[in-house]
Amino acid sequence: MSIKIYGDPGSGSRRRVVSAAAIMGVEIELVTVDLFKGESHTPEFLKLNPHGLTPVMVDGDVVLYEASAINIYLAEKAGSDLLGSSPAERYQILQWMFWSGEQWRTFATLTFDERITKRFMGQPEDRSIVQLAADKIRAAAAVLDAHLAEHRFIVGDHLTLADIDIAAPFSQNARTKVPFSEFPNLVAWQQRLLETVPVWAETKREVDDRIDTALAGAGIEL
Structure with missing residues (x-):
């Protein structure tokens, strides 16, 4: 069973988890939660994190939120010097x-x-x-x-x-x-x-694309 990471590609906290997992060679399955559509506040998601925030990790019976806690869990599981x-x-x-x-x-x-x-x-x-x-x-x-x-x-x-x-x-x-x-x-x-x-640069491009697309779709100029 793969480790699932729920989050929005525009999230800096999801970026932390995705980057750390890639560096450590930990395989994860990404599940998109669209924050702009309010998907983190659905009844199903609130069962994972009652705060309605991402990312959330599900590894079998283990459910964790807070990116730092998730990364510590993954590092211990991988025996990583991160x-x-x-x-x-x-x-x-x-x-x-x-x-x-x-x-x-x-x-x-x-x-x-x-x-x-x-x-x-x-x-x-x-x-x-x-x-x-x-x-x-x-x-x-x-x-x-x-x-x-x-x-x-x-x-x-x-x-x-x-x-x-x-x-x-x-x-x-x-x-x-x-x-x-x-x-x-x-x-x-x-x-x-x-x-x-490399993955830090790659995930930056992912965040930039996600947020810039959302801003443009809403007609927002910064």
Whole structure:
């Protein structure tokens, strides 16, 4: 029985799971859940994730949501060093993954909701929320930029789940205009991932095509 991943191709979180699975050589079956059509809020899907969010993984009797949890599960199943090559490295990776959820991705997602999602609903963005998110992102990015001044990857000398988690907001930064460009080490690290991790570049193209098509179909110009 294959591992099923439910999600929308335009989702940065689905991108994290698809990329990690490909890097680890884990075979998955992708099941499209069209977020623009509200398919994540059907009674059937809400049985998998009552929050109505994607991605969701189904592996036999195991059902998981939250991309970070899914990637940890897949890495443990595959015995992959994306989760670290030593216990000490593993804890550093987990630290940065938790940091990403608390200090980083949440504010990038909030910006996307204000600047992009609201346009699909015909609502104006709340500039005070966008500014708050930008301030939080700048504070976190300053820490990350200083770290990346001395490291090619977030943890150790190789790609890990920490890189994938923290790189995820770059999926939408051209549209949301979050202030990543102010931090040169952060930009260089992201470009390095695109150049050295083929699936990261491939999934970026997939996200771009999905979101750009949806924007064009709704007659939205950014």
